[in-house]
Amino acid sequence: MAYAHESPWTVAQFASDMKQSHSHYFTQESEIVAFLGFHQVCDEIEITNIATKIKGRGHGRELMKRLIEHAEFQEIASIFLEVRASNQEARLFYEKFGFQEIGLRKNYYQSPQEDAVLMSLKVGKTDE
Structure with missing residues (x-):
């Protein structure tokens, strides 16, 4: 089970979120064994969901690395x-x-x- 408690999102909410232009999802492998959803607006990213089907296989770690690489490439300042x-x-x-x-x-x-x-997480250069 991906969530310790019931999922905070319904299937309809996931489907609606995936249609938004600021919403992105990374998946791991052809069968969805893990996913990371996030919203990207201007120079900020907000992680909305991260879940793995089976813990301890490194899927979550790989998705987080992909997100950070994406953020660096996109010159994102912070991930929340x-x-x-x-x-x-x-x-x-x-x-x-x-x-x-x-x-x-x-x-x-x-x-x-x-x-x-x-x-x-501060990712890129900031004016601070």
């Missing part, structure tokens, strides 16, 4: 995401790529209700 506060495994995964916690969204997730930790 939110993750369940209790999802230590995912938070450690993101930290290995250099993501840092930048904030908290109270009661962001439902089923069960939980805070979201906001994380970001």
